[in-house]
Amino acid sequence: MRKILVQIPHNQVELFFTPESLEAIKLLGEVEWNPHDRPFTEEELKARIQGVDTVITTWRSAPITDEVLKNADQLKLVAHMAGSVKPILPTTAIYRKGIRVLNSNYAxxxxxxxxxxxxxxxxxxxxxxxxxxxxxxxxxxxxxxxxxxxxxxxxxxxxxxxxxxxxxxxxxxxxxxxxxxxxxxxxxxxxxxxxxxxxxxxxxxxxxxxxxxxxxxxxxxxxxxxxxxxxxxxxxxxxxxxxxxxxxxxxxxxxxxxxxxxxxxxxxxxxxxxxxxxxxxxxxxxxRPHLAGVNPDSRLRIGTLMVQELQHFYNEESLRFEVKEEQLAIMT
The missing domain is CATH 3.40.50.720 (NAD(P)-binding Rossmann-like Domain)
Incomplete structure (x- = not known):
């Protein structure tokens, strides 16, 4: 059974997921939630990522560094529930491993x-x-x-x-x-x-x-x-x-x-x-203090659209929000 690791802190899960999207993600595989009210550290992520098929990240999530990738023996997808993936992808080695990347820019x-x-x-x-x-x-x-x-x-x-x-x-x-x-x-x-x-x-x-x-x-x-x-x-x-x-x-x-x-x-x-x-x-x-894109509605839209995108990925359907390596170069 595929394993999905969610980096979103425990106290923020309901900000991103409606009851419907929570039920939907549970049908996609074995979901491991972050038990802390804070992001994982890089060491915690490294310890948990073995055997994981998909990692879900958001703002301030632990980055997927070269060291983390050494333990990512089954990783196929990084689903970033935020805009730019630059903060969580300090290395482009992820693309050389054939791992695909999604973001939530549209939401x-x-x-x-x-x-x-x-x-x-x-x-x-x-x-x-x-x-x-x-x-x-x-x-x-x-x-x-x-x-x-x-x-x-x-x-x-x-x-x-x-x-x-x-x-x-x-x-x-x-x-x-x-x-x-x-x-x-x-x-x-x-x-x-x-x-x-x-x-x-x-x-x-x-x-x-x-x-x-x-x-x-x-x-x-x-x-x-x-x-x-x-x-x-x-x-x-x-x-x-x-x-x-x-x-x-x-x-x-x-x-x-x-x-x-x-x-x-x-x-x-x-x-x-x-x-x-x-x-x-x-x-x-x-x-305004960089508020244009983030609010309660957009967070829930992020969660809903990302669960739909995971469904497309697992069904081998086309993806709407994939970030290619060449796109990463112009992100901040």
């Missing part, structure tokens, strides 16, 4: 896309500054607090991966014009998405709203620098739910001080954001 991406839309609407409709003035007893009926409609605007997506494609679906009812910058997407794919491909600078100058969805790789480090920020049109909205390193933060602060445009930031170069960061008190900024 998280659904929530990220909703956060993108929420930030666009909150900034466009001046929700937070109006609320603050109302809370202080004011009456903010002036041009400075009037709404900036999303309908009919031009939205530029930097990166056209899975999250950006979910954002596209959410934007369809608003009748927006969609621009995209992604060196790895061909014109036909872009057309099928309803996106016009543009060079980065053209996208920035033509967009009312710019949303970043590029991966963190050397080529994208501070891709939105001083020059790119200067090209953002007055009154525009910049959203970053991807990675803080995509933007030159010092240059961003200087531009935001001019109060030319608005920014919705869920990620920063250094996290957690320092207590004295100027981002916290800028009236044209909504700052």
């Amino acid at each position: 998280i991406g659904v929530s990220v896309s909703e956060s993108v839309l929420a930030l666009i609407l909150a900034l466009g409709h001046r929700i937070i500054p109006v609320d603050r003035v109302m809370g202080a007893g004011g009456h903010p009926k002036s041009a400075a607090y009037e709404s900036y409609e999303l309908r009919g605007r031009t939205v530029g997506l930097v990166g056209l991966g899975m999250v950006a494609r979910e954002v596209i679906q959410l934007l369809k009812p608003f009748g927006v014009r969609l621009l995209g910058f992604d060196p790895f997407v061909n014109p036909e794919t872009a057309r099928n998405l309803g996106v016009e491909l543009k060079p980065l600078h053209d996208l920035i100058t033509q967009s009312h709203i710019i949303s970043l969805h590029a991966p963190k790789v050397p080529e994208t480090f501070q891709m939105i620098g001083k020059e790119e920020l200067s090209l953002i049109r007055d009154g525009a909205i910049l959203i970053n739910t991807a990675r803080g390193d995509l933007i030159d933060e010092e240059a961003l602060i200087e531009e935001l001080k001019k109060a030319r445009f608005y920014a919705g930031l869920d990620v920063f170069t250094v996290e957690p954001l320092s207590a004295d960061s100027v981002f916290r008190n800028m009236s044209n900024v909504i700052a």
Whole structure:
């Protein structure tokens, strides 16, 4: 009988699994649960992994190192119930052993896309500054607090991966014009998405709203620098739910001080954001502590979709969420 080792701490199991998905996973094999309210240590994982067919991991799980792999005599699948698998795969030797890898980017991406839309609407409709003035007893009926409609605007997506494609679906009812910058997407794919491909600078100058969805790789480090920020049109909205390193933060602060445009930031170069960061008190900024993708709904979606993916794997069916070695190279 196949053996499934679940690294998720005991006190977090119900955050990820519904009663239905718990019953479903028990039908797939002998399940060994983590008895601790903490992640396994690497030594504990090494001791438990012998004879295991599948390892289920999540945030802060013990990594599957070369030492752990020495004891993984039956391992066929690593199912990561989180986004990037980089933290739990410090070595690519797992691929040379023919072990397959899954992640939960899609389950998280659904929530990220909703956060993108929420930030666009909150900034466009001046929700937070109006609320603050109302809370202080004011009456903010002036041009400075009037709404900036999303309908009919031009939205530029930097990166056209899975999250950006979910954002596209959410934007369809608003009748927006969609621009995209992604060196790895061909014109036909872009057309099928309803996106016009543009060079980065053209996208920035033509967009009312710019949303970043590029991966963190050397080529994208501070891709939105001083020059790119200067090209953002007055009154525009910049959203970053991807990675803080995509933007030159010092240059961003200087531009935001001019109060030319608005920014919705869920990620920063250094996290957690320092207590004295100027981002916290800028009236044209909504700052969030990397919350866009994780919430009670997305955790349960992660568990449900992962159990379904395990069923597909054991039935030798095609997988939706497999991470190939070449994809690992562009994950953070």
